[in-house]
Amino acid sequence: MIDMINGLISTIMNNPVNIPLLYVVYEFLLKIPVLGGIVAFLLDFSLLGYPIVRIIIGFILWKPIFILLLVPGFATLGTMLLVLPWLERKLVGRMQWRVGPREIAPRTRGSIQLLADSLRFLCQEVIIPKDAHKFYFLQFPFLYFLPVLLPLLFINPGAAGTPLVPLESPYALQIMIGLISFMPVFIMGVGWSSNNRFAFIGTVREAFMYFAYEIPFIISILAMIVLYGTSDTAEVISLANQSSWWNWGIVLNPLAALVFFIATVMATARLPFEIPEADQELAFGPFIEYSGIAFGLAYVMAYEKLYVLAAIMTMLFLGGGSGPVIPYLGDLSYLIWFVVKTLVLLLVLVNLRGVYPRYRLDQALNIGWGALLIFALVAVVWSLVLGGVL
Amino acid sequence: MKKVGTPDYTVSDKLKTHAAALGTAAKEMILPLNITTHYPRERKRQPDCFRGIMLFDPERCISCFQCSFVCPANAIWMKEAPSGRYYPTLDHGKCIYCHFCVDTCPGGALRTTKIHDVAFKTMEEMFTTTEEMVEPPTIIREDETVVDYVIDKEDLSLKRTKEVDELIPDVPESKGVPMVSVCVDRGSCIACKICDQICESGAVSSVKDEAAMTVKMSIDAEKCTGCGLCVKECSMQILRLVRK
Numbered sequence: 001m002i003d004m005i006n007g008l009i010s011t012i013m014n015n016p017v018n019i020p021l022l023y024v025v026y027e028f029l030l031k032i033p034v035l036g037g038i039v040a041f042l043l044d045f046s047l048l049g050y051p052i053v054r055i056i057i058g059f060i061l062w063k064p065i066f067i068l069l070l071v072p073g074f075a076t077l078g079t080m081l082l083v084l085p086w087l088e089r090k091l092v093g094r095m096q097w098r099v100g101p102r103e104i105a106p107r108t109r110g111s112i113q114l115l116a117d118s119l120r121f122l123c124q125e126v127i128i129p130k131d132a133h134k135f136y137f138l139q140f141p142f143l144y145f146l147p148v149l150l151p152l153l154f155i156n157p158g159a160a161g162t163p164l165v166p167l168e169s170p171y172a173l174q175i176m177i178g179l180i181s182f183m184p185v186f187i188m189g190v191g192w193s194s195n196n197r198f199a200f201i202g203t204v205r206e207a208f209m210y211f212a213y214e215i216p217f218i219i220s221i222l223a224m225i226v227l228y229g230t231s232d233t234a235e236v237i238s239l240a241n242q243s244s245w246w247n248w249g250i251v252l253n254p255l256a257a258l259v260f261f262i263a264t265v266m267a268t269a270r271l272p273f274e275i276p277e278a279d280q281e282l283a284f285g286p287f288i289e290y291s292g293i294a295f296g297l298a299y300v301m302a303y304e305k306l307y308v309l310a311a312i313m314t315m316l317f318l319g320g321g322s323g324p325v326i327p328y329l330g331d332l333s334y335l336i337w338f339v340v341k342t343l344v345l346l347l348v349l350v351n352l353r354g355v356y357p358r359y360r361l362d363q364a365l366n367i368g369w370g371a372l373l374i375f376a377l378v379a380v381v382w383s384l385v386l387g388g389v390l
Numbered sequence: 391m392k393k394v395g396t397p398d399y400t401v402s403d404k405l406k407t408h409a410a411a412l413g414t415a416a417k418e419m420i421l422p423l424n425i426t427t428h429y430p431r432e433r434k435r436q437p438d439c440f441r442g443i444m445l446f447d448p449e450r451c452i453s454c455f456q457c458s459f460v461c462p463a464n465a466i467w468m469k470e471a472p473s474g475r476y477y478p479t480l481d482h483g484k485c486i487y488c489h490f491c492v493d494t495c496p497g498g499a500l501r502t503t504k505i506h507d508v509a510f511k512t513m514e515e516m517f518t519t520t521e522e523m524v525e526p527p528t529i530i531r532e533d534e535t536v537v538d539y540v541i542d543k544e545d546l547s548l549k550r551t552k553e554v555d556e557l558i559p560d561v562p563e564s565k566g567v568p569m570v571s572v573c574v575d576r577g578s579c580i581a582c583k584i585c586d587q588i589c590e591s592g593a594v595s596s597v598k599d600e601a602a603m604t605v606k607m608s609i610d611a612e613k614c615t616g617c618g619l620c621v622k623e624c625s626m627q628i629l630r631l632v633r634k
Contacts, residue, residue: 091419094418094419094422094424095415095418095419095422096418097418097422097423097424097425097426098424098426099424099426099428102428351415351419354415354419355411355412355414355415356411
């Protein structure tokens with residue numbers, strides 16, 4: 001038992017993220033008169049013979065936990081959920097000659113608008129319609145976190161030579177595709193359990209769209225698997241960044257990147273493919289019956305999916321965390337580049353709503369089953385050709 | 391018959407339009423052409439003739455009822471004051487701010503202001519009495535900046551100046567159009583003396599001709615204020631308002 005605990009602790013302590021800046025900060029803290037003493041005491045404080053504070057810090061800095069919990073995992077996802085809708089409103093407002101949110105904290109340009117919104121959602125009553133299937137109605141928005149958060153296990157924000165992936169698996173990309181394909185099932189469940197005619201129409205549209213984008217989406221990832229010859233995310237990143245940016249997926253196979261991008265827009269039901277939700281005619285489609293905190297959860301569902309898909313796109317097509325190395329940050333440098341690339345991609349994705357109107361369902365299906373599918377197949381052929389040449 | 395179909399675009403046309411749309415969006419995102427006025431903190435500069443809340447000056451009112459007659463929304467009702475004269479009251483629930491009353495007032499008793507942001511708590515409050523029309527309504531000013539809309543060639547831009555706009559403009563007082571009441575058909579006059587009774591300025595007088603057994607009414611053009619009350623009330627409809 002004790003051997004097991006000791007083995008676990010040594011596993012945790014021997015695999016931390018490499019951030020030289022932390023040691024500089026630590027040494028600086030020790031030099032400060034009173035604070036240094038407190039820090040030294042806390043770090044030496046031991047319980048049952050274990051330096052408990054050191055173990056906790058070591059656990060947080062343990063590579064898989066740091067990546068999964070902080071960057072680019074749950075903490076970054078949560079921050080994005082708070083920042084992204086505000087940035088979207090602000091930038092789309094600028095495009096359309098409006099101002100966007102402003103009245104809450106005007107000095108910070110309304111940046112805490114989302115906090116105010118979530119406070120409102122929290123205080124609002126959750127109304128469960130009489131005809132709704134109560135059990136599934138309340139369950140699905142929470143269950144949706146499962147397929148959204150699990151792909152984060154396989155996302156590799158590192159660069160060539162330094163894989164920073166929480167869970168290495170030779171089938172990482174396939175597992176991620178499986179989990180992402182699982183997401184619309186929950187949206188359909190939400191629409192079905194609402195038992196509302198608008199929710200029903202939205203659900204049927206979602207099902208139509210699901211098949212239209214899912215096949216080109218999977219084929220475009222298949223093209224990248226063929227190109228790299230592996231589906232292990234750690235190796236994909238290493239291969240993609242062997243020399244420099246001209247080895248990125250978007251340069252090697254731009255067609256697959258385009259298909260992935262459009263499929264992402266379709267999958268997250270954002271304009272111009274906002275067909276299942278269609279505010280003007282279906283009033284948020286499958287989520288029409290939700291109110292209060294349940295609506296808040298339903299509202300961020302699309303943003304969660306958007307974040308995961310943008311992170312996968314950054315990993316596959318934009319070279320993951322590669323970029324100019326920032327001194328003293330070590331591994332954090334890659335993570336920062338990864339998050340910056342993802343954020344830029346997310347901004348492009350969300351700001352499409354300021355440019356395009358909505359397609360009709362038949363037009364969107366035409367795009368999905370027509371151009372997108374053909375492009376995806378051409379991308380696979382191109383990958384095969386390129387793989388033969390290289 | 392001509393059928394309207396979807397326009398024929400080639401692939402290069404579509405790519406060009408997509409690129410143009412995205413380029414415009416990117417340009418506006420970085421350098422937006424914003425035309426929003428941040429209203430409570432800023433105010434758009436309105437022209438002096440802006441049709442806002444009306445103010446009333448009882449000194450200049452000749453109780454002619456013209457504002458009440460001309461009102462298309464029937465928002466102005468004349469109410470009798472303790473002095474016996476009739477003054478206008480205004481129902482803001484009905485008023486459409488056409489300002490026909492201001493234009494038609496012969497004495498220039500009604501005047502226009504730039505106040506347009508007025509709230510009433512109840513429907514009863516919207517019915518403003520004459521006393522409430524004399525003083526401008528209290529408004530809480532938060533604005534420090536005045537915004538001018540400048541149109542140069544095609545683009546519209548905003549010019550902001552740090553000043554507080556005066557909401558009650560200092561326009562020259564309306565002189566009105568001097569009118570006078572004239573009898574157009576003396577032969578039809580039945581000498582009912584309604585005009586004499588209704589005239590407030592004492593311009594109408596009657597001369598009794600004993601020999602012919604007739605009474606002749608006459609209107610003194612100097613005294614007549616041109617209020618038109620006699621024109622409205624004349625039982626034979628033979629009085630007209632003409633320019634002095």
